[in-house]
Amino acid sequence: MTHTRIGELSKATGVSIRSLRYYEEKGLLTASRQVGSGYREYHALAVEQVNTIRLYLSLGLGTEQIAGFLHCVMKSKEAFCAEVMPVYERKLAEIEEQIAQLGAIRSNLIDRIASIREERLEVRCEEQREEQREEQREEQKEGNIHGINSAE
Incomplete structure (x- = not known):
């Protein structure tokens, strides 16, 4: 299982580290901390997740609205999320x-x-x-x- 650090995720998505931390704070993105280093590390699918978050933000949706269905969308197709x-x-x-x-x-x-x-x-x-x-x-x-x- 590949993990990505916050700086790498920022570069890969074009989203600032500050915004990634904000997404995490709002429950849109989950990071696991490595015990020894304390660095934020994200699952390999985090790039896709951040891009999905950006899509919904570009539609004018707020983070609370996105948080209400993002988990479902990431597991399934958008059409199947009630x-x-x-x-x-x-x-x-x-x-x-x-x-x-x-x-x-x-x-x-x-x-x-x-x-x-x-x-x-x-x-x-x-x-x-x-x-x-x-x-x-x-x-x-x-x-x-x-x-x-x-x-x-």
Whole structure:
């Protein structure tokens, strides 16, 4: 039976030693300590187990959820673990709710952006109209100064 030390397991999986210790603390990974050295040593299947943990974490599952079915998944296929399906269904419902909330936020942001753009456009148009009126007044003043009557 081959055993792997924590540093080797870290290198083999790309998971930090700190994370491996965390997985162990949460009951996701089991290490045996060698009596003489005190080093953490893991069974040869630990690489597969860590990769499985990472898969479930990437699905957005928490360590407590994973701990509820990981032992079964490691012994059998995922499809045969009764604990997996309810966890997946709850997670999917949670994600769908988040998507709905994000959709509402998106709509609100789109409305705010459109409103701001419209308001800016109205302000610019008003500023341009005011500039045109000012130019017309200036032209009238210049015309009056030069003896040109604008009423003619």
